[in-house]
Amino acid sequence: MRNVRLQNTLLLAASYAVYWYLDARMLWLLVAATLLTYAAGLAIERLLHRGHEGAASCITTLGVTLAVALLVAFKYLDFFATETAACLNAIGLQASWTALHLILPIGLSFYVFKLISYLVEIHREHIPAEHDILAFAAYIAFFPTILAGPIDRPQHFLPQLHSPRQLDWEKTIGGAKMILWGAFMKVCIADQLAPITDMAWDVTCPVHKLAWWTFLFYPVQMYADFSGYSLMAIGVGRMLGLQVTANFKQPFLARNVAEYWRRWHMSLTSWVTDYVFIPLNIRWRNLGKVGQALAVTINLVVIGMWHGANWTYFLFGLYHALLFFPLIYKGTLAKRKKLKPGRWGIPAGADLGRMLLTYLLVAVAFVLFRAPDVPSAFGFFATLASPVVPSLPIVGGSQWMYIPIVLLTFVWEYVERDATSPLHFKGNGLLRHRMVRWAVYYILLLALYTCSADAGAQFIYTQF
């Protein structure tokens, strides 16, 4: 047990050191929120054991409300207050709001969700309260995932911190492969697409000829950036002997929007499903499809707005909810059909068609997601509809390579769809041979070296 305490102490120290490096001025908030939630968790458990359910519910509600208030204060206060003042002014009532311009603490959106799920799961009596403050603090501040997730649940992560982790060669190699593949996605795909899509969205001088290319490739950029980051975080966790929850599962193989959300940003989707959708769906269970539609709408608007305080994110959520309505009406929302390959191993025609349609529908949502404001989003749609000749972007020496790279990546993801982790080559024909596998690793490293000219590129999801 002494070994576990030492490991958790080192992990916590490293996590706080990383946080200090990233956002020193707000480390106190992370520590304070952690300590308060730790105390609240113990109190809730004690009250439940003594049969004081009402008091336990009060503490849970208070804890969750404070956590949400923290998020609202930093993320949404200026937005809601400004919009409310504008509405009041519009109806003749004098109102004004001086924006606070509070800078969002790094990782707040992610660790607040961990704190909330911890309290709720104790209240639901699904997990015991954590008595080891070091383990709890290490879970909340876990450095590979503090920046941009995945959002780990206490029931899956905390038990891992109760056992000593051994250095494991297979896990270390598996983790390294994840980091390699994640870095490839981020640097060789996302960062190569970013300059092109940024040009179409440039505020001062948008390049309209790139609108269609941006529309088609921005989802790929987002996926490569975010899944690349997630894979690197999961890979580091694996090297430390810890299992971090997966965040993506080949989302562009989805055949409808419900399947898409079961494959995209899975840790956030499942969090909002468990703590928003399911309670609402249960409460409104006798309202049939209307109740379901209402719960789905609130669920997706929350997911949208989680990304930030902008009407574009609200519309993003609302648009996705509307895509669910046909499935709710037909009663096929919960239907899951295994992806069966057709001739020559490629998806059957009907499945391929559904995948492409789902991709296009999701691409429309990403216009709302990317736009700085609602008028810009509709301006972009107008550009797509106008007779502007799309051009092939030639923005640098290696940029022409991005089309085959993107296509090959998606073919690879389809081929490897049942693999447990990236670059997992066991039993795959030619790739069983060591020399071939090592050639793939070296090609990926070479691609990383070639593409990593811009050392200052950021991960998109750290802004949330």
Added chain:
Amino acid sequence: MSHDEIYDRLTKVFREVFDDEELCIDANTCADDVEEWDSLSHVQLIVSIEEEFGVRFTSREILKWRNVGEMADALAQKLN
């Protein structure tokens, strides 16, 4: 209502909701054991169970259940 009766009727409901005539449940069965059992089918299941047994559960009771055993215990409490 006896323990066995509750499980017999629960099995009938599970088989109808998940459209699987060979589905078998026991006290430890949970969502991970049944492929189609997710957040949406869970609510369908609850509505069907409430209709079958003529009971009504609160949201808190429903959200506490972790497996069929806890569901059956809650039913037994309501019915007896």
